[in-house]
Amino acid sequence: MSAHDDLDPDIAAMREQYRPRDGGLLESDLAPDPMRQFGRWFAQAARPGSPLAEPNAMVVATADPSGRPASRTVLLKSFDAAGFVFYTNYGSRKAQDIAANPQVALLFPWHPMSRQVHVSGTAVRTSREETAAYFRSRPHGSQLGAWASAQSSVIASREELDAQYAELLRRHPPGSEVPVPPHWGGFRVAPESVEFWQGRENRLHDRLRYVRTPKAWRIERLSP
Numbered sequence: 001m002s003a004h005d006d007l008d009p010d011i012a013a014m015r016e017q018y019r020p021r022d023g024g025l026l027e028s029d030l031a032p033d034p035m036r037q038f039g040r041w042f043a044q045a046a047r048p049g050s051p052l053a054e055p056n057a058m059v060v061a062t063a064d065p066s067g068r069p070a071s072r073t074v075l076l077k078s079f080d081a082a083g084f085v086f087y088t089n090y091g092s093r094k095a096q097d098i099a100a101n102p103q104v105a106l107l108f109p110w111h112p113m114s115r116q117v118h119v120s121g122t123a124v125r126t127s128r129e130e131t132a133a134y135f136r137s138r139p140h141g142s143q144l145g146a147w148a149s150a151q152s153s154v155i156a157s158r159e160e161l162d163a164q165y166a167e168l169l170r171r172h173p174p175g176s177e178v179p180v181p182p183h184w185g186g187f188r189v190a191p192e193s194v195e196f197w198q199g200r201e202n203r204l205h206d207r208l209r210y211v212r213t214p215k216a217w218r219i220e221r222l223s224p
């Protein structure tokens with residue numbers, strides 16, 4: 001307990017009046033497809049002076065075969081016309097969910113910009129070549145971390161994890177090549193729909209959603 005635990009913030013009174021710095025989001029502003037529109041917003045979120053600490057942090061929601069949902073933050077590591085890529089452990093809860101049900105949702109919570117991007121799509125594993133290329137770009141310590149962690153499994157203690165890492169460091173000293181763990185790799189989320197949300201005054205936000213159709217992306221406006 002600290003003295004701060006005695007503070008009683010008035011949660012019900014907490015509210016921001018959203019005033020978008022670049023105006024609202026209009027249909028005429030939009031790129032013809034959602035990945036290009038995402039590229040524009042991402043560039044703004046990531047530019048020098050951006051109020052966002054980690055613009056590539058996104059929440060991935062999955063559901064297990066019984067329908068029970070779970071969400072967690074991961075880092076977007078690339079995006080292209082085909083979708084959004086993140087890396088993880090293929091034995092983790094999220095990867096097991098995806099193996100049973102590849103439908104996922106992504107959320108970019110860009111609160112300091114009064115924006116969010118919501119993606120609904122299907123996750124597929126990246127190729128081993130793409131995974132290996134990214135793995136080799138990671139710092140040595142992160143490469144070993146991918147080996148050391150059986151992500152989402154219960155472990156006895158912190159010491160067990162540290163001992164595992166120390167043993168890996170002994171076998172693969174800095175400068176040596178670390179093989180790509182077979183249980184680790186990427187997922188690419190191919191979007192079915194992407195919604196761009198821009199907070200505006202009086203809760204009259206802009207919500208523009210791209211929906212994939214056989215021919216082209218349909219764009220629709222949602223009530224805030």
Ligand SMILES: Cc1cc2nc3c(=O)[nH]c(=O)nc-3n(C[C@H](O)[C@H](O)[C@H](O)COP(=O)(O)O)c2cc1C
Nearest residue numbers: 057070072073074075087088089092093094095152
């Ligand atoms: C800012 C941030 C970034 C993260 N990035 C990743 C990531 O890129 N990949 C990953 O597997 N876990 C990442 N994590 C950890 C996950 O949130 C999560 O704890 C872990 O993947 C296990 O999730 P699961 O048990 O639901 O599969 C990140 C967490 C935070 C807070």
